[in-house]
Amino acid sequence: MHLLKLFGFLSLFFYSCECYKFLALFQTSTKSHYILASKLFKEIAKKGHEVTFITPFEEQTPTKNLNVVPVKTLQTFFCTRRNSMFEFESANPLEKAKFLFEISYNFTEHLIQSTEVQTLLKSDEKFDGVIIYQYLNEALLGVAHHFKAPVILFSSMPLYAPESFLLSHPNPPSYVPNILVEYTGRMNFWQRLRNTFYDTSMIAYYLWNYLPKHRELVRKYVPGGPDLYDFVNNASLILINSHVSANEAVPLVPNAVEIGGYHIEEPKALPQDLQKFLDDSKNGVILFSMGSIVQSTHFPEEKRRELFKTFAKLKENVLWKWEGDDFPGLPKNVKVMKWIPQSDVLAHPNVRAFISHGGLLSTMESVYHAVPIVGIPVMADQKMNIELAVSYGYAVAVPYPELREETLTKALDKVLNDPTYRNNIKKRSLIMKDRPIKPLDNALYWIEYVIRHEGAPHLRYPGMDLTWYQRNLLDVAGFVLLVIFSLVFVIVNICKLLFRGKSKAKVVSKKKKNN
Known part of the structure; x- marks a missing residue:
């Protein structure tokens, strides 16, 4: 044994x-x-x-x-x-x-x-x-x-x-x-x-x-x-x-x-200067990143000014993923970095909101760490991701054409001060983490x-070996329609023949009477 x-x-x-x-x-x-x-x-x-x-x-x-x-x-x-x-x-x-x-x-x-x-x-x-x-x-x-x-x-x-x-x-x-x-x-x-x-x-x-x-x-x-x-x-x-x-x-x-x-791991140690910035931000931190494809340096000048005006009047600090070297007129409460360990930063308790492009990886990291989103979607699936996040009650959308100081300030005010957004994303976070494996x-x-x-x-499954029209029953639907059409065609023609027969009988009968 x-x-x-x-x-x-x-x-x-x-x-x-x-x-x-x-x-x-x-x-x-x-x-x-x-x-x-x-x-x-x-x-x-x-x-x-x-x-x-x-x-x-x-x-x-x-x-x-x-x-x-x-x-x-x-x-x-x-x-x-x-x-x-x-x-x-x-x-x-x-x-x-x-x-x-x-x-x-x-x-x-x-x-x-x-x-x-x-x-x-x-x-x-x-x-x-x-x-x-x-x-x-x-x-x-x-x-x-x-x-x-x-x-x-x-x-x-x-x-x-x-x-x-x-x-x-x-x-x-x-x-x-x-x-x-x-x-x-x-x-x-x-x-x-x-x-x-x-x-x-x-x-x-x-x-x-x-x-x-x-x-x-x-x-x-x-x-x-x-x-x-x-x-x-x-x-x-x-x-x-x-x-x-x-x-x-x-x-x-x-x-x-x-x-x-x-891809989300337990948070790793942050660089010393970044850790200090987050720890010292007693009023909270807003993370701002447009992802790896769309770069913040390509914001038009007028949009950049709207961002500056919004950030300058916040009591919270802002951590901004900025890919360039020069940043004239940077507000004092804003720290810029060319690359940010995003998931590790979102895990920090002082991070209160995430201004994001709405990429799926960023959205998942926000959900995992329960940080509500202000979404500025630009391309691919980003608009759908943000729309879904809005429907789940943990995000506010700011369409790029409407990106101005007033709209961004209003969106940030909602996610920062309305506890509903954080409560909703906490529920989503629990769902993400509650898995058998x-x-x-x-x-x-x-x-x-x-x-x-x-x-x-x-x-x-067997449907993978069918053609698209077989899998969607279009051939069956076509056959049924053909049968129905054929029956209707036969019935209509029979009715026509019967009607003609009756018409001819009436004509013959009428001729006999006239004679």
């Missing part, structure tokens, strides 16, 4: 210690998203798995088993775009979608044709799994297909409508808002109509214009020129950086796992799970 227990323990030990070899592909030059992806890949490596990580960034702190391969050609792409981000705020969702399609294609093309990826494709390397940062980069699925390894997708936000469509994930526009509109799932009729229009338009553009370009990238740059359409929705698993504490509940298929907030541990479990089970094909 004891020998059996010992054998079982040893079997479990060796089973759990099995190590795998992964290829990780990350194509964008967005620092915040890189930090998110890097966190996941580092943890995989720390579990003893070997990870080859191809990315535009160089890793500053080496991690055992993590081989970082930087692709430098991708690093400067956003530099020429940042100046126009504020102007881009007023674009309609279709214009924004086209812009995102364009830059995503650019990132993907640069990565797949890079010397680093091409050298790897021509090598004899073998991988147990390929992890791809998922965002409009379908050509990278060709790399995974080349290595004949299970594909694990990782999304930094809820799935975009075209991606949900392509991956056969349910995404009803009746209650799942497009990430480029400022709606929540509780839409009125006109919002549902517009949401359906935007989803349909983006999916059509994606299928007929965007996806064929990625198909050509695969044929051009992947040995053997495989057809992307043959394996485009064959991912074994998708990890989604979302959670009901900061996002709305949506239907998920078995191979889609939410891991939202996994830590989200990072959950991610690692499912990654290993699909490798152990050779891609876990049993997690694929």
Whole structure:
């Protein structure tokens, strides 16, 4: 009996210690998203798995088993775009979608044709799994297909409508808002109509214009020129950086796992000067950051003056992420830093509000640390995130065109002095933290799970093997309509024949009477 227990323990030990070899592909030059992806890949490596990580960034702190391969050609792409981000705020969702399609294609093309990826494709390397940062980069699925390894997708936000469509994930526009509109799932009729229009338009553009370009990238740059359409929705698993504490509940298929907030750690020690600034701010601190893509230095002069006037009259101190060196006319209660350890700062008890662009990572960190938000959304999913935060009662929105001293002061007054906002975000914080397993541990479990089970094909629901019109019963609806039309056609023609027959009988009868 004891020998059996010992054998079982040893079997479990060796089973759990099995190590795998992964290829990780990350194509964008967005620092915040890189930090998110890097966190996941580092943890995989720390579990003893070997990870080859191809990315535009160089890793500053080496991690055992993590081989970082930087692709430098991708690093400067956003530099020429940042100046126009504020102007881009007023674009309609279709214009924004086209812009995102364009830059995503650019990132993907640069990565797949890079010397680093091409050298790897021509090598004899073998991988147990390929992890791809998922965002409009379908050509990278060709790399995974080349290595004949299970594909694990990782999304930094809820799935975009075209991606949900392509991956056969349910995404009803009746209650799942497009990430480029400022709606929540509780839409009125006109919002549902517009949401359906935007989803349909983006999916059509994606299928007929965007996806064929990625198909050509695969044929051009992947040995053997495989057809992307043959394996485009064959991912074994998708990890989604979302959670009901900061996002709305949506239907998920078995191979889609939410891991939202996994990047948030217990607060680390802050730099001494920053710690002192926070500790000495007895009236509280307001954190101000526009994220890593949109930079504060690109605020137009008139908007900057409105910010200065607002901050100068506050009794609270302001900690501002400012990427430049020169800052003329800085109010005395404002401290600027080029990079802020945001989550660690939000954890400080003196931080009372967060002026944010509404990026999902920032929103999740606010929820986790229970700091109410004043949102100034600019691009991508930011408007939707802030609108949802407003509906949950822990944020006030200040649309960028309306950013003035009066509007910002009024918004700050609400979140600082109305306890409702802090109480509401505390409730959301409890929801985020109340989980049976830590989200990072959950991610690692499912990654290993699909490798152990050779891609876990049993997690694929049957609808993933249907075409889009079969999955949405359009063929059935078409058949039913055809049957109804046919019956109506037959009945109408029978009635016509009967009516003609009666008419002829009447004519004959009338002629007989006249004779």
